[in-house]
Amino acid sequence: MLDDFLIRAALAGLGVALAAAPLGCFVVWRRMAYFGDATAHASILGVALALGFSMSIFAGALTVALIMATTVSTLTGRGYAMDTLLGVMAHSALAFGLVAVSLLTNVRIDLMAYLFGDILAVAKIDLLIIWGGAALVLTLLVWRWQALLTTTISTDLAYASGIDPKREQLVLTLALALVVAVAIKVVGVLLIAAMLIIPAAAARPLSATPERMAAIASLIAAAAALGGLQISFTLDTPTGPTIVCVAATLFALSSLISAVVRPAQRS
Template structure:
């Protein structure tokens, strides 16, 4: 069964959707979209370093993404607005990554595949990494679900409950780095944040509880992966962008449903 490239691609898309769903909810709740974008942009530098050092692309992308996220967390509030700081870090890391790739002699690299994803080229070993990373993200978020929700709602309440919001931020940062590393093969660094944010945003009008929103986001993400891949196969369009387009259409539909409910209430 896994010899079929469409089957491998579908499994990869579902795995990334499951990893991105709960994490995307926290990105939406905390308004961390730009933070996620900066982390994703940094991954291309990780790809260049991993190829130069002949190590796993997953390991290199995750290490640099985590370093970027930690750097942004440490430097925030030290004289620069967060959006300015993230803009500088994100585009600097992307530029250095692209320049570093140009210096790799004797290494053939399809840069477009890392920028926009190449889900149809996913191998069995890639599936193991993607599903292993997804399981790790789900385990981390599930383990710290209640403290993360409390810290997201109110940091003072978290302190009063004996929780450390900075520790929860670290868990979220680590999870984000892992998600970026596993998603880079599927949708590429330029579309990773879309897969994080759009399913979660689409699930919001349908949900009454945070747990419902995470489950709906997972379902919407998985549906987007399956339908987007089928559409890409039938219409001969890029697979990664097609997945994001389907997610955007679902977001539009749920937004209309949410608006209709509000008008009828």
């Protein structure tokens, strides 16, 4: 069954969707959209280093994404404005990564595949990495769910409950780096943040509880992955951007439903 490239692509899309959507809820709640973007942009530097030193691309992307996320978390609140810091680091990391890739004269690399994804080229080993990373991310989120929610609501409430907000930020940082590393093959560096944010934002108007929002976001992300794959195959369009387009369409439908249903409920 896994010899069919479409089956492998569908499984890869589902793995990324299940990992990114619940984590994306925390990204939306904490207004960390640019944080995810900066981490994703940094991963292209990890790809370049991995190719240059003949390492695993997953290991290189994960290492650099984790360093970026940890650096941003450490510097935040030490005299640097968050948006300024993220803007500088995101674009600098992407620029250094692109320059590093251009210097790899003895390595042939399809840069577009890493920028926008190449889900149709996913191999069996990639599936193992994607689903292994997704399982680890989901395990982290389930294990720390209540503590993460409490910290998201209020750091003072977290301290009062005996929870260390810095530790929970570290958990989110690790989970975010893992998602970036496993998603780079599917949607690429430039679209990873979209898969983190759009499904969660689409689920928000349809949810009454945090748990329901995470579940609905996962369903929306899965629908976007499978729908985008089908549309891409039918219309011969780039698969990664098509997946994000389907997610954006679902977000528009969610917003429309919310705009229609809420006034009706009030009346």
